[in-house]
Every structure is written in C-alpha cells, then in structure tokens.
Amino acid sequence: MDNKKENIIRSAIDVFQEKGIEKAKVSDIVKGAGIAQGTFYLYFPTKLAVMPSIAQVMVEKTLEEIKKAVQQDSPFSRQLEQVVDAVFYITNEYREIFALIYAGLASSEYLKEWETLYEPYYKWMSGFLKKAKTDGIIRETVHEEHTATLLIGLIEAAAEQSYLYDHQDDNAANIKRQEVLDFLKHALKS
Numbered sequence: 001m002d003n004k005k006e007n008i009i010r011s012a013i014d015v016f017q018e019k020g021i022e023k024a025k026v027s028d029i030v031k032g033a034g035i036a037q038g039t040f041y042l043y044f045p046t047k048l049a050v051m052p053s054i055a056q057v058m059v060e061k062t063l064e065e066i067k068k069a070v071q072q073d074s075p076f077s078r079q080l081e082q083v084v085d086a087v088f089y090i091t092n093e094y095r096e097i098f099a100l101i102y103a104g105l106a107s108s109e110y111l112k113e114w115e116t117l118y119e120p121y122y123k124w125m126s127g128f129l130k131k132a133k134t135d136g137i138i139r140e141t142v143h144e145e146h147t148a149t150l151l152i153g154l155i156e157a158a159a160e161q162s163y164l165y166d167h168q169d170d171n172a173a174n175i176k177r178q179e180v181l182d183f184l185k186h187a188l189k190s
C-alpha cells in the first residue's frame with residue numbers, strides 16, 4: 001500500500017471516529033491526510049469506499065495479533081485459548097474502529113467484500129484446525145474450511161458483544177470469553 005493511500009485510511013479512521021460516518025466529509029479526510037481532494041478520488045470514489053480498506057487493516061492486525069499470541073509448542077487447547085484471548089484483546093483495544101467498520105459497511109454496498117477481506121484469516125484458521133486434526137487432537141469429522149469460518153464468527157461475535165454492544169466490565173467479558181473457549185473445546189473434541 002502506498003503512503004498516500006495509508007494516509008487517507010488513517011485520516012478516515014480519525015475523522016469517522018471524531019465526526020461519525022454521516023457527518024464526515026471527504027474534505028475533512030483529505031485535510032487530515034495532507035493531500036488534495038482530487039487525490040482522494042484517485043483511490044476511493046466515495047467516503048464509504050474507504051471502509052473495506054479500514055476493515056482490511058483491522059483483519060491484518062487481528063491475524064498478526066493471533067500469530068504473535070499462539071505459541072507453537074503449546075498444546076492445542078492452550079493455542080485455542082491464545083486465539084480467543086487475542087481476538088478479545090484486539091476487539092477491546094480497537095472497539096471504536098470495529099464499531100465504525102460495521103456501521104460503515106452496513107450502510108454501504110461494500111459488505112459483500114467482507115468475505116474476500118477475511119480470506120487470509122480463514123486460511124490461517126483452517127490450517128490451524130487441519131494440523132490439530134492431523135495430530136488426532138480434534139474430531140476427524142471436522143471440516144476445516146467450514147469450521148474455520150464458524151470458529152472465527154463465534155469468537156468475534158462474543159468479543160463484539162462484550163466490547164462493542166454491551167460495554168461489559170472485564171469480569172463479564174472474561175466469563176463470556178471462557179464460555180466460548182469451553183464451547184469450542186467441547187465442539188472440537190475427538
């Protein structure tokens with residue numbers, strides 16, 4: 001990604017957070033990015049067109065956090081816990097940005113791009129499950145690709161409920177995190 005595009009994305013995040021999606025103007029975004037308004041339109045046809053790029057940055061950040069958290073020499077159940085912890089952490093840490101993305105994507109035609117943005121995340125999770133299946137740790141009947149999308153959806157939904165919608169305290173979020181983890185361990189058990 002080139003610097004101008006990165007600057008636009010960063011500025012868009014700031015402007016959307018400060019003013020909200022509806023009140024934000026392209027002129028606000030370009031001012032923060034330090035570029036001419038015409039330059040914005042070379043990259044994005046509308047202000048909402050920047051949403052998939054913001055989402056892509058956050059998917060990359062989430063996957064990066066998961067890869068950093070998962071210790072390869074740990075048992076699978078511990079690695080699964082590390083995945084769940086990483087998703088809860090990143091969702092809490094960037095709750096405003098995630099809320100912004102969902103609001104922006106839901107109010108645009110860009111929602112259909114979501115699956116494409118998630119492809120690297122799905123691929124990683126699928127490989128994670130395939131290794132556990134090959135090692136005889138999880139059920140042989142687990143379909144890695146489908147289960148990967150279900151797992152990600154479940155973990156993210158629980159984290160989002162905790163931090164985006166309910167604004168739960170840490171104790172309530174930890175209880176939800178533990179329930180998700182227990183559910184996943186039982187569901188995948190061989």
